[in-house]
Amino acid sequence: MSGFEAKLADLGVTLPDAPAPAANYVPFVQVGDIVYISGQISNGADGLIIGKLGDTMTTADGAAAAKTCAISLLAQVKAACGGDLDRLVRVVKLTGFVNSTADFTEQPQVINGASDFLVEALGDAGRHSRSAVSAAALPLGVAVEIEGIFQIK
Numbered sequence: 001m002s003g004f005e006a007k008l009a010d011l012g013v014t015l016p017d018a019p020a021p022a023a024n025y026v027p028f029v030q031v032g033d034i035v036y037i038s039g040q041i042s043n044g045a046d047g048l049i050i051g052k053l054g055d056t057m058t059t060a061d062g063a064a065a066a067k068t069c070a071i072s073l074l075a076q077v078k079a080a081c082g083g084d085l086d087r088l089v090r091v092v093k094l095t096g097f098v099n100s101t102a103d104f105t106e107q108p109q110v111i112n113g114a115s116d117f118l119v120e121a122l123g124d125a126g127r128h129s130r131s132a133v134s135a136a137a138l139p140l141g142v143a144v145e146i147e148g149i150f151q152i153k
Contacts, residue, residue, distance in 0.1 A: 002084060002085045002086040003086055004074075004085045004086055004088060004121065004122060004125075005085050007121055007122070007123075008074075008121055011120065011121060013071060013121070015071065015074055015075045015078055015085070016071070016072070016075050017075065018072075018075040018076045018078065018079035019040065019043070019072055019075070019076070021038065022139075025038055026038070027076050027079070028076050028077075028079070028080045030080060030152075033089070033151055033152055033153065034092070034149060034150070034151055034152075035077060035080045035149070035150045035151075035152055036147075036148075036149055037073050037076045037077065037080075037147060037148045037149070037150065038076075038147060039097070039145040039146065039147040040069045040072035040073050040076065040145065040146055040147070040148075041069065041072075041138065041139060041140065041142040041144070041145045042065035042066070042068050042069055042142045042143045042144040042145070043068055043072065043142075044064075044065075044068050048140055048141075048142055049064075049065040049068060049142060049143050049144070050140070050141040050142055050143065051065075051099070051141075051143045052099050052100060052101060052143070053098055053099060053100035053101070053104050053106070053107075053110060053143065054100050054101035054103060054104030055101050057143055059106045059109050059110055061143070062098060062100075062106075062109075062110035062113065062143055062144060063109065063110055063111075063112055063113030063116075064113055065110075065113065065142075065143040065144045066096060066110055066111050066112070066113030066114040066144045066146060067113040067114060067117045068144075069096075069114055069144055069145065069146040070113070070114035070115075070117045070118050070146065071117075073094075073114075073146060073148045073150075074118075074121075077148075077150050077152070080150075080152065081152055087152045087153050088122070088125060088150060088151075088152055089125065089150075089151040089152055089153050090122075090124075090125045090126075090127070090128070090150070090151050091118055091122065091125065091126050091127070091128040091148060091149075091150055092128055092129065092148075092149040092150060092151055093128055093129045093130060093131075093148065093149040094111065094114060094115065094118075094128055094129075094130045094131070094146055094147070094148050094149075095130070095131045095133070095146065095147050095148075096110070096111035096114060096130065096131065096132045096133070096144065096145075096146045097133055097134075097135045097138060097144065097145045097146070098110045098111065098132065098133070098134055098135065098143070098144055099135055099136075099137060099138040099141070099142065099143050099144065100134045100135070102134075102136075104134065107132040107133060107134050108132045110132065110144060111130065111132035111144075111146070113144075114144075114146055115128070115130060128148075
């Protein structure tokens with residue numbers, strides 16, 4: 001088990017198989033030592049996490065949904081690294097999309113669910129730049145979608 005995966009295990013997290021793309025795109029593209037991961041949607045043990053922040057979901061619910069996106073992002077990074085997550089150098093940037101009402105303004109707190117998890121799991125390698133934006137709707141009605149840029153070796 002890799003160092004990063006051992007830390008994830010300490011946190012009670014086992015990376016799932018990398019989710020397959022749902023349409024005509026690839027899950028990741030590597031350019032040099034940078035890997036661009038396609039948007040990962042909120043998906044928990046019971047299936048898709050569906051809802052709208054500011055209406056049917058609380059900020060805490062959204063943060064939990066964002067954490068599931070981060071776990072899927074790491075699963076994609078592991079796949080991009082040929083199964084060796086220790087090839088990850090750092091998280092460079094996340095862009096988080098929050099399915100929310102027009103008056104909801106806590107998108108950053110929702111995406112903190114992913115950011116805080118990545119720093120807890122990866123230490124300094126998990127620190128990243130970030131955007132957190134509202135969306136009127138997301139694919140399949142999910143609460144959160146996050147894409148990421150990662151540096152690998």
